[in-house]
Amino acid sequence: MSTNRVVDPATQTVSPEKVYPGAVDPHHPAAALPKGFEAQADEIITHYPVSKRSASLPLLHLWQETFGYISPEGIEWISHKLGLQPINILELVTFYPMFRQHPAGKIQIRVCRTLSCALGGGYELCEHFREKCQVGEPDTHGLAISPDGKYSVEFVECLAACGTAPVIMINDDFYEDVTHQRANELLLKYK
Amino acid sequence: MPIAEKRLIFANIDKPGYTIDIDCYLKVGGYKDLKKALTMKGPDIVKEVKTSGLRGRGGAGFSTGMKWGFIDPTKNTKPVYLICNADESEPGTFKDKQIIYKDPHQLLEGMAIACYANNVHLAYIYIRGEFTLGAKILEKAIEEAKAKNYLGKGIAGTAYDLEIYIHRGAGAYICGEETGLIESLEGKRAYPRIKPPYFPAVLGLYMSPTIVNNVETLCNIKHIVAMGGAEYAKIGKPNNTGTRLLCVSGDVEKPGYYEFEVGALTIGELLNDVCGGIKGGRKLKALIPGGSSAKVLKAGERYKIKSKKPDGSMEEKEIGLMDIPLDFDTLAAAGSMAGSGGIIVMDETRDMVECLANIATFYAHESCGQCTPCREGSLWMKKITSRLANGKGHPDDIGLLKNVADNIAGKTICAFGEACAWPVQSFVTKFKDEFENHALATKPKSTTTNKLAPV
Known part of the structure; x- marks a missing residue:
């Protein structure tokens, strides 16, 4: 392993330039870890007394909840924390659909695409959100972001609330039986 | 007269004033069964579960007692772990979510009993990543239970220790498969x-x-301890014991979640008496009985069902779709499965090619990519069904589609191969005329119903 470790033990800051020269994402907030972040990570690791590696997914969730997406620094930091190689973390980010490598909108709208919701109008609802939020064409991961970065709209697979289709999530909140009118009301709520 | 629900797992769910608070749970007799279990010997609880005939509620319907029986604590030098599979992600299924969000302590109690019975001291609840609130509810419930000494060290004054932690997934369907999990x-x-x-x-x-058990399965454990395995086995019918949480979605007047004795009602009774009939007074076209992986059943179909008579001899009966009782064995005999209990209903206006394209898109997205037949095949099935749905198919697409599906099932590490092949095989065989019409069409059919498939 390189002696150029990313985390400066004195300041608890991450220096991605040391690891990825020239590959620093300009969107990333200066990479200073918020107060209490590491303590939270340490607490999570205690849930897995047999193998620290098991904490990979929860630490990725923690990172994404804090920074909005998983940056190269995040991958470095987590792998270092758990005594793993960065590839062990990167391969999780590319496998699990919930993890992002780029920022999504400030207000993230996820519309269920699977059969029961589609029967209840999920496709039309997603189209409605795309128009209302003025997001462009979806990227290769199906994520469409508005030019001002405020909204992102994407299809996701079954959200396990099929009896009240169509179902959406806005950020972490579930909404069921979403008509177009309800969609408009929700958009006002999340202004 | 509609058949009455038998609410065992859902006994308190949606009752006015019932909350997720531990005090509320204790008021309705909560954790009494855990205390009872702690006075029993672990192997005796396993025996009760075997007697109960309980079958796993996650999808495969495997005997829970037998699953536990594979673990022999006397021969083990390694610790035994238990994982609750709360990844609920089979399309059409939303039962475990009700338990987690509305009655989390019932799950914790069932889980604690299962752990005690199998000498487990460290257990995890693997909950799907999207249930952010559900994970928080469970975490709070664990804290409450620890504060009252129903979890943690020296549970309820005994020498038994148990730690339960929540582990969140991150949006991958394959995590519902127990070894993937x-x-x-x-x-x-x-x-x-x-x-x-x-x-x-x-x-x-x-x-x-x-041990990996589904949420509903673990809740059943609590009730088996409460009433005894033999008494529990009287609910439902032989080899199909207990109650079943049924989730109905799609084109019915009253979709939702219901709890009935296994096999107590037929598909017709469920659709017409419980769910108020098909939406808008239309007619049924097809129904998927156990999550999207189950083979589709077509309206008007008749099935030859072999069953055991009380005297042990076999009899064969021919019954229609509406007369199929919702139990494990009859649905299997009809060529489909009870699966996860997720019933998706499609009415006469629905285009079966579009429905299949929707399902195929799901599986193409969710294949883990480990085995070639599934990784490649699921994507081809999505591609072919989508182009058929959009009027861009080839005349020989139907044969090709069937061929791809036939070369996935049985050729993969896990059952995902079957799960993605079965819908394709059954839709194409049962609705061949619709697929042929699409294959010959040059542009998509204009339809007045919702769009179901990707362009």
């Missing part, structure tokens, strides 16, 4: 393991014996 809990990609040798009961989490 174990890999994911170990911090890896959820690639299912090959069996043999990696049976969870032998080489599970951290290469130790592991």
Whole structure:
């Protein structure tokens, strides 16, 4: 392993330039870890007394909840924390659909695409959100972001609330039986 | 007269004034069954579960008692782990969510009993990543239970210790497969393991014996301890005991979740008496009885069902779709499965090619990519069904589609191969004329119903 470790033990800051020269994402907030972040990570690791590696997914969730997406620094930091190689973390980010490598909108709208919701109008609802939020064409991961970065709209697979289709999530909140009118009301709520 | 629900698991769910608070749970007799279990010997509880005839509620319908029986605590030098599979992600299924969000302590109590019975001291609840609130509810419930000494060290004054932790997934359907779930809990990609040798009961989490049970299954354990295995086995019918949580979605007047004795009602009774009939007074076209992986059943179909008579002799009866009782064995005999209890209903206006394209898109997105037949095949099935749905198919697409599906099932590490092939095989066979019409069409049919398939 390189002696150029990313985390400066004195300041608890991450220096991605040391690891990825020239590959620093300009969107990333200066990479200073918020107060209490590491303590939270340490607490999570205690849930897995047999193998620290098991904490990979929860630490990725923690990172994404804090920074909005998983940056190269995040991958470095987590792998270092758990005594793993960065590839062990990167391969999780590319496998699990919930993890992002780029920022999504400030207000993230996820519309269920699977059969029961589609029967209840999920496709039309997603189209409605795309128009209302003025997001462009979806990227290769199906994520469409508005030019001002405020909204992102994407299809996701079954959200396990099929009896009240169509179902959406806005950020972490579930909404069921979403008509177009309800969609408009929700958009006002999340202004 | 509609058949009355028998609410065992859902007894308190949606009752006015019932909250997720531990005090509320204690008021309705909560954790009484755990205390009772702690006075019993572990192997005796396992015996009761075997007597109860309980079958797993996650999808495969495997005997829970037998699953537990594979773990022999006397021969084990390694610790035994238990994982609650709360990844609920089979399309059409939303029962476990009700338990987690509305009655979390029932799950914790059932889980604690199961752990005690199998000498488990460390257990995890693997909950799907989107249930952010559900994970918080469970975490709070664990804290409450620990404060009242129903979890943690020296439970209820005994020498028994148990820690339960919540582990969130991150949006991958394959984590519902038990060995994929174990890999994911170990911090890896959820690639299912090959069996043999990696049976969870032998080489599970951290290469130790592991039990993976569904949320509903674990809740049943509490009720088996409460009433005794023999009494529980009287609910439902032989080999199909207990109650079943049914989730109905799609084109019915009253979709929702219901709880009935297994096999107490037929498909017709469920649709017409319980769910108020097909939406808008239309007619039924097709129905998927156990989550999207189950083979589709077509309106008007008749099935030859073999069953055992009380005297042990076999009889064969021919019954229509509406007369199929909702139990494990009859649905299997009709060529489909009870699966996860997710029933998706499609009315006469629906285009079956579009429905299949929707399902195929799901499986193409969710294949873990480990085995070639599934990784490649699921994508081809999505591609072919989508182009058929959009009027861009070839005349020989139907044969090609069937051929791809036939070359996935049975050729993969896990059951995902079957799960993605079965819908294709059954839709194409049962609705051949619709597929042929699409294959010959040059542009998509204009339809007045919702769009179901990607362009």
